[in-house]
Amino acid sequence: MKRWQLGKILGVEIWFSQRSLLLSGLLWLIFTVATAVWLHQSWGMAVLLGGTAVILHWLGELVHQLGHAWVARRVGYPMRKLVSWLVLFGSLYPKNEPPLHATIHIRRALGGPAVSLAITVISGLLLFLFPTRNSPTYLIVAFVFWENLLVFFLGAFLPLGFTDGSTLLTWWPRRHDPQM
Secondary structure (H helix, E strand, O other): OOEEEEEEEOOEEEEEEHHHHHHHHHHHHHHHHHHHHHOOOOHHHHHHHHHHHHHHHHHHHHHHHHHHHHHHHHOOOOOOEEEEEOOEEEEEOOOOOOOOOHHHHHHHHHHHHHHHHHHHHHHHHHHOOOOOOOOHHHHHHHHHHHHHHHHHHHHHHOOOOOOHHHHHHHHHHHOOOOOO
């Protein structure tokens, strides 16, 4: 599978895969149809809003992951790479990282949801500024609010094996252990 390095932020390499690009096209189609059918937008506006939603999805995911990266740098065990996986990013830490105390794993895991919660609160407050509930700007801000709330904040705590919730379930019981 082909991958492209998009750059480096906070010392973290950002890689994007061909599969994620194709799935982004599928997301665009889904968002477009949902916008046209359920939000009663014209097809032209739906295509524009659907594409905007895909871009905002990836930006939300990137900012969530950079929250993890920022905390990881602060605790002295930085993240090295983000690699797109389906429609999300996976974070990679150095393979030669020494055994870390549970509290470091917990702090790194909470960095992403903390940033996503901040975006949720800010976008939620912005929703009150829009007098027209069906305007394109309102719909974009509402998308940012709901996706950050449901996917990047609450969804992060689901114990799915690859989420922050799984990390917390693993390390939380060990947080007072002096050996960890």
